[in-house]
Amino acid sequence: MATLDCQLCRVCTMQVESPEHALLQCMLDRETVEWRQELREAVLRERNWDIPVSLSSEEALPLGQTADF
Ligand SMILES: [Zn+2]
DSSP: OOOOOOOBOTTTSSSBOOHHIIIIIOOSOHHHHHHHHHHHHHHHHHHOOOOOSOTTSGGGSOGGGOOOO
């Protein structure tokens, strides 16, 4: 039938919808962002593991690109 194998995110409609995008990248759904923040804090407390805030945001760029100001 259709050859559409990647569906755009229904929240931001800018990126392909995937579990990774929905959970870690999409910033347009406020509830998800807040939930993600709580999850980050819980994981950091329990496991001492810092989840990147957003894999697609500038803040999550590799350390080699540290800003100089
Ligand atoms: Zn999205």
